[in-house]
Amino acid sequence: NAGVMQNPRHLVRRRGQEARLRCSPMKGHSHVYWYRQLPEEGLKFMVYLQKENIIDESGMPKERFSAEFPKEGPSILRIQQVVRGDSAAYFCASSPDPGRFEQYFGPGTRLTVT
């Protein structure tokens, strides 16, 4: 069973461009979480999605950030008009249907804004 997959692993964008980060959860997992880790800081929750629904977006910045998890295909974290402060590692995690406790994390996407 393949683990959580994220791509790209490294992404470089100039200020003002858009960044699209993709996450494919583990097979059979319908819950996806996005976390951000700024340089030298801890992991911060951003958003929790189930298929076609955003359940908790309490950690998402109010502007420029959006997330989706369509019925088919990977979950997408989209950052519009990136700024240098968006440079960070973005991790996706997935979990199976409720009743299980652990979240499985992907390897992360390292976004660098120049």
Next chain:
Amino acid sequence: DAKTTQPPSMDCAEGRAANLPCNHSTISGNEYVYWYRQIHSQGPQYIIHGLKNNETNEMASLIITEDRKSSTLILPHATLRDTAVYYCIVRVSQGAQKLVFGQGTRLTINP
């Protein structure tokens, strides 16, 4: 979710047991204790969780005090590959919910 307190760093000799403490004095009766670790630059890795009984799996053991105000993660025979930041997280179990990571303990295993 209850707040947790962990020492910022610890050292342990290779081959020895690494004992990582966590205080969660405000834990509620329906909150579980989870442990994750993050090896440098990688995604966090689930280790173990428990409610009130001690737990053991292939990676570690979790000892929770009777009053549930603190717990200890034990890596019985630490190896260099166990060098990582270890996070103790407390949260309710119902449904799938976000994880709130603190600063964790940076464990260094020395040869």
